[in-house]
Amino acid sequence: MSSDGNLLEVKNLRTYFDTDDGIVKAVDGISFQLERGETLGIVGESGSGKSVTNLSIIRLIPEPPGKIAGGEVIFNGTDLLLLPNEAIRKIRGRRIAMIFQDPMTSLNPFMKISRQLMEMTELHLGHTKAQARTHAIRMLETVGIPDAHARADSYPHEFSGGMRQRVMIAMALSCEPELLIADEPTTALDVTIQAQILELIKKLKRETGTSVILITHDLGVVAGMTDHVIVMYAGKIFEQARTAELFAQPGNPYTKGLLRSVPDPTDEQGKLYQIPGLPPDVAHLKPGCPFAPRCDRVQEICKQEFPPFVQLNADHHSLCHFAREVYSESGGTPA
Amino acid sequence: MSTLLSIKDLKVHFDLGGGGPLDKLFNAKSVKRVVKAVDGVSIDILERETLGLVGESGCGKTTLGRAILRLIEPTDGQVFYRDRDLAHLSQRQLREQRRHLQIIFQDPYASLNPRMTVGQIVGEPLETYRLARGREAEQRVQELLETVGLSKRFIKRYPHEFSGGQRQRIGIARALAVDPDFIVADEPISALDVSIQAQIMNLLEKLRREKNLTYLFISHDLRAIRHVSDRVAVMYLGKLVELADAKTIYAEPLMPYTKALISAVPVPDPQVEATRQRIMLEGDVPSPINPPSGCRFHTRCPYAIDACKEVVPQLVEIKPAHFAACIRISPAQPHIEDVAPGAAPGLPQ
Numbered sequence: 001m002s003s004d005g006n007l008l009e010v011k012n013l014r015t016y017f018d019t020d021d022g023i024v025k026a027v028d029g030i031s032f033q034l035e036r037g038e039t040l041g042i043v044g045e046s047g048s049g050k051s052v053t054n055l056s057i058i059r060l061i062p063e064p065p066g067k068i069a070g071g072e073v074i075f076n077g078t079d080l081l082l083l084p085n086e087a088i089r090k091i092r093g094r095r096i097a098m099i100f101q102d103p104m105t106s107l108n109p110f111m112k113i114s115r116q117l118m119e120m121t122e123l124h125l126g127h128t129k130a131q132a133r134t135h136a137i138r139m140l141e142t143v144g145i146p147d148a149h150a151r152a153d154s155y156p157h158e159f160s161g162g163m164r165q166r167v168m169i170a171m172a173l174s175c176e177p178e179l180l181i182a183d184e185p186t187t188a189l190d191v192t193i194q195a196q197i198l199e200l201i202k203k204l205k206r207e208t209g210t211s212v213i214l215i216t217h218d219l220g221v222v223a224g225m226t227d228h229v230i231v232m233y234a235g236k237i238f239e240q241a242r243t244a245e246l247f248a249q250p251g252n253p254y255t256k257g258l259l260r261s262v263p264d265p266t267d268e269q270g271k272l273y274q275i276p277g278l279p280p281d282v283a284h285l286k287p288g289c290p291f292a293p294r295c296d297r298v299q300e301i302c303k304q305e306f307p308p309f310v311q312l313n314a315d316h317h318s319l320c321h322f323a324r325e326v327y328s329e330s331g332g333t334p335a
Numbered sequence: 336m337s338t339l340l341s342i343k344d345l346k347v348h349f350d351l352g353g354g355g356p357l358d359k360l361f362n363a364k365s366v367k368r369v370v371k372a373v374d375g376v377s378i379d380i381l382e383r384e385t386l387g388l389v390g391e392s393g394c395g396k397t398t399l400g401r402a403i404l405r406l407i408e409p410t411d412g413q414v415f416y417r418d419r420d421l422a423h424l425s426q427r428q429l430r431e432q433r434r435h436l437q438i439i440f441q442d443p444y445a446s447l448n449p450r451m452t453v454g455q456i457v458g459e460p461l462e463t464y465r466l467a468r469g470r471e472a473e474q475r476v477q478e479l480l481e482t483v484g485l486s487k488r489f490i491k492r493y494p495h496e497f498s499g500g501q502r503q504r505i506g507i508a509r510a511l512a513v514d515p516d517f518i519v520a521d522e523p524i525s526a527l528d529v530s531i532q533a534q535i536m537n538l539l540e541k542l543r544r545e546k547n548l549t550y551l552f553i554s555h556d557l558r559a560i561r562h563v564s565d566r567v568a569v570m571y572l573g574k575l576v577e578l579a580d581a582k583t584i585y586a587e588p589l590m591p592y593t594k595a596l597i598s599a600v601p602v603p604d605p606q607v608e609a610t611r612q613r614i615m616l617e618g619d620v621p622s623p624i625n626p627p628s629g630c631r632f633h634t635r636c637p638y639a640i641d642a643c644k645e646v647v648p649q650l651v652e653i654k655p656a657h658f659a660a661c662i663r664i665s666p667a668q669p670h671i672e673d674v675a676p677g678a679a680p681g682l683p684q
Binding site: 045046146160162163190191192193194195196198199217218219220221222223224243244247248257258259261262263264271272273274275276278279294 | 391392498500501528529530531532533534536537540555557558559561562595596598599600601602603604605606607608609613615616618619620
């Protein structure tokens with residue numbers, strides 16, 4: 001047990017991929033903490049490294065071509081990166097659970113739902129068959145599968161996308177994990193179903209006290225679900241802050257651009273702000289700030305020197321040469 | 336604004352078989368199974384407007400867009416474009432008209448031929464319609480690439496050399512090649528990153544103004560629809576359930592499904608998110624195979640009464656230029672919250 005209330009502490013994590021194109025630094029020296037009972041959002045565009053970060057935490061990076069090149073992942077006082085495979089397997093699914101974007105490909109199409117759920121508790125909690133079945137049905141009820149008793153023996157294809165995601169959540173939570181990592185859990189779902197699933201995650205989190213890492217590209221989802229947010233770009237953390245603060249007083253030009261480029265349904269129409277250009281090719285990063293070619297306030301220094309990670313207040317950091325200025329312009333007072 | 340396209344009672348039904356004499360004999364599928372993907376949609380698309388068409392997966396929005404262009408054959412109904420009924424033209428006549436009616440697809444990876452260069456992809460429609468050839472065609476392709484924000488140096492490159500956003504630009508250039516009046520944009524931004532989505536939305540808007548285009552913008556993304564559309568039509572299981580201008584429908588949705596849909600959209604503002612009330616819908620969208628009777632939304636509607644299972648609601652002008660299909664509201668009583676429990680003011684007296 002760590003004494004400071006942090007469930008997870010990631011320190012200077014670096015995950016690289018060896019490709020024909022050269023070394024891709026998918027995650028390049030990121031650090032963050034997750035407090036017990038807290039929800040942390042990780043946002044970023046494709047290729048920003050948000051999924052690789054989380055696959056690194058539970059050590060599901062395919063090796064080769066991937067490789068965790070350095071850093072520490074301290075979970076409850078233990079560095080997961082130092083554990084033997086046998087030990088990490090006991091943590092995965094039991095103490096750290098994951099749900100993925102596509103519930104169809106994450107469930108085994110040849111196995112009954114009940115069997116897949118029972119496997120979890122038989123393996124991790126030593127349940128007998130009968131215990132596991134009772135538990136599986138109770139979990140299906142918890143996540144709101146109607147008529148769980150009868151439907152437990154269905155196959156995944158007999159469920160809709162929303163129902164499959166509920167099954168995934170039931171499976172993830174069946175061993176009462178301390179940490180739930182949800183990687184784009186609602187991206188494949190319709191908006192009314194998304195609302196149901198997000199509400200379910202919130203409710204279960206309230207009831208079980210599980211800490212959650214929520215990976216998403218949707219700033220609306222982050223706004224409604226999280227306590228802290230990390231914004232990733234090109235394998236780096238560009239900004240991290242409390243959610244309310246990040247939306248109200250962003251301290252990084254990329255975050256600012258991202259927030260302005262999402263149409264707000266409650267707001268007036270008009271020309272949408274757009275970040276010019278394309279996300280960078282992480283295999284061929286130039287010196288200087290990776291966002292410099294797209295940044296609307298780029299200066300000479302940005303093209304030459306890698307920006308510092310500036311602390312703006314107790315828990316607000318921004319990777320930018322002009323972090324203080326950007327923060328002040330958004331109405332913040334740098335400490 | 337005058338009407339560019341007038342769609343009348345358009346239907347697209349897909350027969351899944353079943354119900355034949357042999358099926359009955361072996362009791363296999365004794366009921367004929369039909370997907371009514373689009374089931375009696377009537378709507379006018381006005382010149383130079385962007386009509387947003389929104390709905391959840393399986394509601395028939397893509398089928399409707401394609402049926403208008405006859406990329407899917409309609410089962411019944413008419414589509415009038417310049418006094419001609421597209422739905423009943425011969426293939427030859429239709430090909431002539433298609434020049435004016437183009438489409439942009441969702442998947443920028445699947446909709447470009449990987450073995451053709453960008454120049455060939457964008458130039459092909461010019462050739463097909465004999466609009467330009469040789470040097471002239473090449474120049475036209477270069478212009479088109481620049482119009483959509485791509486360098487004309489890309490002309491000899493292949494689709495795989497481009498990112499998703501750039502590919503979508505190529506798809507737009509191809510649609511523009513024949514100088515159309517009307518473009519169906521079928522989920523044009525869904526496969527793209529947030530920062531790229533904004534670029535494509537702005538590009539489409541700029542092109543609309545410059546080239547006097549009319550769009551049918553199909554999307555499940557309610558935030559994007561709100562941003563790009565002049566008017567918004569909401570679809571549910573093959574039927575239009577509400578139609579109004581974009582601002583009105585978001586500020587004051589009338590039909591219960593639209594209300595739930597709009598309340599479900601996450602707003603990128605933690606303060607708004609912390610306080611707003613969501614209308615949670617129970618369950619999933621029912622299967623479009625043999626959909627619910629009466630109002631198709633009655634199985635999930637918090638306001639449903641018995642009559643909703645029987646009566647198919649018509650799209651009625653509840654407020655000026657604001658149409659909704661719900662028997663529980665009427666022009667005299669537009670707000671369902673204020674209607675007496677069990678009352679159905681929208682039923683014909």
